[in-house]
Amino acid sequence: MNECLVTIQEYALRSLGIGERMLPRGDFTLCQQITLIGSGLLWNLYFAAFALLIGFFLANALALAKTSRNPWLRKPAEWFIFVFRGSPLFIQFFIAYEALVQLPRTGIPLLGLTLPTDWMTKAWAGALLVLVLNTAAYSAEIFYGALRNLPKGELEAADAYGLSGWTRYRRIMWPTAMRLAWPAYTNEAIFLFHATTLVFFSGFPALRQQGDALYYASYFADKTFNPFVAYPIVAGFFILLTLLLITLFGVVNRRLNRHLPGATSKVRYRPNLLR
Amino acid sequence: MFASCADPKTLEGLAWLLCYLSSGKHLLFYLSFGTVILLLLITAPIALLFGFGGALAVRSRITPLRWFGKIYTSMVRGIPDIIFFLFVPIALDQGFEWLRAKVYCDPSVPIRQGNEFVVCPAAKLPLSTAPEWVHQGYGIFLAVVAFAIVFGAFAANVLNGAMNAVPRAQLETAEAYGMSPRQVNRRILIPQMWTYALPGLTNLWMILVKATPLLFILGVEDIVYWARELGGSKTNAYAYPHPDWRLYYFLAILVFYLLMTWGSERIFDRIRARLSHGQATAAGEAMRKAAT
Amino acid sequence: MKKILLAVAALALTAGMGMAETVRIGTEGAYPPYNFVNDKGQLDGFEIELGNELCKRAALECTWVKNDWDSIIPNLVSSNYDAIMAGMNISDERKKAIAFSEEYTPPPLSAYAALTPDADIKGAVAAQTSTIQAGYVAETGASLVEFPTGEETIAAVRNGEAEAVFADRDFLAPYVQESNGQLVWVKGQEKVVVGEGIAIGLRKSDTELKAKFDKAIESMKADGSLNKLITKWYGPEALVF
Structure with missing residues (x-):
């Protein structure tokens, strides 16, 4: 047990470059495997959290653009959503890496300043970018569907109260759309987390043997x-983290539905497969 | 392929490109697009079958079977599909060989020797004397089973939901006509559920199409494998040396997948229209109105 | 990652030898000039030619199996093929897992290649995953950047992802020579001895096959045909026995 505590001390933050530098070489213990894989999981959490956070805002903008009557807004949004929903994430990763390494390494000159580009090919930035764009496209489609399915009565009521434009969107349309979209969005969040x-297979290389959960898992699988x-x-x-995710999204769901009768009772999560 | 391509190092420009794009390796690349489509067409019905079994298990009156069904259908919600793909084919392969070793081998020789997994030659699957296409086919078979298990669990969720969505009144009517539970299932529930299952199954097909590049991780020589192999920079040890061209190959694959998903969507729109005919759903109602 | 397989060459055996044992040899097929897939889509390279000759001398019927590098040892121990010929150096770590035949190249030289001769080999250095070179780089204290194939490590240096690449010299040499000066050897690091020699990887329990291959390799060393083959694929400067 004490041995295991030492292992945890040495390797729990190995994926961030803190702790023991060399990976274990032989006689792998179960404790080492659990600790290192858990350490790699920090990266999976990082990717999921930031992709969902940034993707959420981007998706709202895209959904709004897709409902727009102005073709200059609508067409690009439609194409963006089509390309990212119509192709495999795996391929998107490859293309992104191959495209990002073509950027000039010395940086892009812009208005007298030089934008550094070399960080773009690192997994923490490049892979995150792909995940953000990918989840934004899927979520935008979900939000777009919700915006189209807003009950007519609510919009008429908003008109009757003299709400229009941005206020109408922010006060009436957006909250209702979120409420309608939330179950499907929960599902998307799970998909993204798993994605x-x-x-690990994306072409973005592992730096200093600091990888995600699968990096360490395959390290152990190959060595043992x-x-x-x-x-x-x-x-x-x-499984544990997915359950946590479902719980968190359930809390939000209850909050979104708190004005409805019966919403205070526990919401039963119904898996659906809208991706 | 062409006679003029015999000595590619002397060629230039378009002639070089033409020869390059028709090299034996490129033909294998083009062929692998067919492999991907073929595997999709093989996997989809098997996954649907697994899904059917899963959905029926969840609804079963036998408790252990119901539990099995519940675990099977919910496992895909918690575990990334890729973990299954890394795990299931090896587990299946070793499981099969272990079973065969019980039958064909001398039981005094252990199968696990240190870190090695060794069965006697007679129990190997496929036998090492088998022709190469058998080995290749076996690898693909394992990949297909792994896909079918994962997507079967997804399909089971969809089908179970669809069976629950069939209006109760329709089933009660059938019962009133004196049909047994089995007859109700076969004659009413299963035919009627398709319209409810279709949106979910459409989605599932799209996910399946977009999961096919993962075949590469399973070691199947699919389009991703050949794109990486062909796109990498080539020295003069190869007949057609060139710099790193992977980006172009991946863009070609991207276009292929966009066409696949776009085409599938068109086809599913047609099926949806067909299935909605006469159904007690909004789409069915709209069709009735349009007809009158 | 499973036995996936491209059969490339079944040895042409004379009619009377139909009883020969079938041996499946795993190789990466992405490490020119050791082993690679040529433009006809067939396996080619030093090890393919050598392996076929060894099998002929040992009266074995050999087929080739292509397998990703990172799972090449796991698939050997789980008996998806019987031998590995994939530019694999003998090392203590690997010896714990598998057995090696007698080596068929002298201890090969490894080298650092980079865009400038004074590149920092303690900076970001690219190497192929699970190679002895990757282990070496990790121990020098440099930032190891791992890639699944050798070709990608070179691409990483070209596009600036890594400062230098560390790999077998014979693998790097054609890329350096044909790059028109873009890639150069790092000064003082063009000849580093890491491995103990490249050999056939075998299961530890498979002593019979090891004996057969050892005998065949010895006979090729004795009559000089092995040296001839090395010179053919790696040029006149290559180390020979």
Whole structure:
């Protein structure tokens, strides 16, 4: 047990470059595997959290652009959503990496300043960018569907109260759209969280042996020749965190629906497959 | 392929490109697009079958079966599909060989020797004397099963939801006519559920299409494999040396997938219209109104 | 990552040898000139030619299996093929997992290549995952940047992702020579000895096959045909026995 505490001390933050520099070489203990894979999971959490956060705002803008009557706004939004929803994330990762490394390494001169570009090919930025754009496209489609399905009565009521333009959107349309979209959006969040495992295969290289959960899992699987330990550990971590995610989104859902009768009771999560 | 391509190092410009794009390796690349479509067409019905089994298990009156169904259908919600893909084919392969070793091998020789997994030659799957296409086919078979297990669980969720969505009154009517539960299932529930299942299944097909590049991770030589292989920079050890062209190959694959998803959507729109005919849904109602 | 396979060459055996044992050899197929897929879509390279000759001498019927580098040892121990010929150096860490035949190249030289001869080899250095070179780089204290294939490590240096690449010299040499001066050897680091020699990787339990391959390699060393083959693929400067 004490040995395991030492391992945790050495490796719990290994994926961030804190702690022991060399990875374990032989005689892998279960404790080492759980600690290092858990350490790699920090990256999966980082990718999921930031992609969802940034993607959420981008998705709202895109959904609004897609409902716009102005073709200059609508067409680009439609194309963006089509390209990112119509192609595999895996391929998007490859293309993004190959495209980002073509940027001039010395930086792009802009208005006398030089924009540095080399950080774009690092996984923390490049892979995050792809995940943001990807989830933005899927979420935008969900929000767009919700905006189109707003009850007519609510819009008429808003008109009757003299609300218009931005105020009408912010006070009436947006909250209702979120309420309608939330179950599907929960689903998208789970998909995205699971999709962070793809970063390992994405072409973005692992730097200083600091990788995500799958990086360490495959390290152990390759070294111990036994995939029946490392991968189930990853699976276990993901089940726990998915349950946590569902709980968090359930709290938000209850808040969104708090004015409706019966919403205070526990919301039963119904998985649906809208991606 | 062409006679003029015999000595590619002397060629230039368009002639070089033409020869390059028709090299044996490129033909394998083009062929792999067919492989991907073929695997999709094989996997989809098998996954649907798994899904059907899963949905029926969830609704079963036998408790252990119901529990099995529930675990099966909910596992895909918690575990990323990729973990299954890294795990299931190896587990299946070793499971099969272990079973065969029980039958064909000398039981005194252990199968696990240290870190090695060794079965006697007679139990190998496929036998090492088998022709290469058998080995290749076996690898693809494992990949298809892994896909079918994962997407079957998704499909089970969809089908179970659709079965719950069939209006109760329709089933009660059938019962009133004196049909047994099995007859109700076969004659009413299953035919009627399709219209409710279609949106979910459409989505599932799209997810499946977009999951096919993962075949590459399973080791199938699909379009991603060849794109990486062909796109990488080539030295003079190769007949057609060139710099890193991976971006162009991946863009070609992107276009292929966009066409696949776009085409699928068109086809599903047609099926949806067909299935909505005469249904007690908004779409069915709209069709009735349009007809009168 | 499973046995996935491109059969490329079944050895042409004479009619009387139909009883020969079938041996499946795993290779990466992405490490020119050791082993690679040529433009006809067939496996080619030093090790393919060598392996076919060894099998002929040992009276084995050999087929080639292509497998990703990172899972090449796991798939050997789980018996998806029987031998590895993929530019794999003998190392203590690997010896714990698998057995090696007698080496078929002298201890090969590794080298750092970069865009400038004074590149910082303690900075970001690219290497292929699970190679002895990757282990070496991690121990020098440099920032190791790992890629699944050798070709990607070179691309990483070209586009500035890594400052230098560390790999087998024979693998890097054609890329350096053909780059028109873009890639150069890092000064003082063009000949680093890391490995103990490249050999056939085998399961530890497979002592019979090891004996057969050892004998065949010895006979090729004795009659000089191995040296001839090395010179053919790596040029006249290559180390020979």
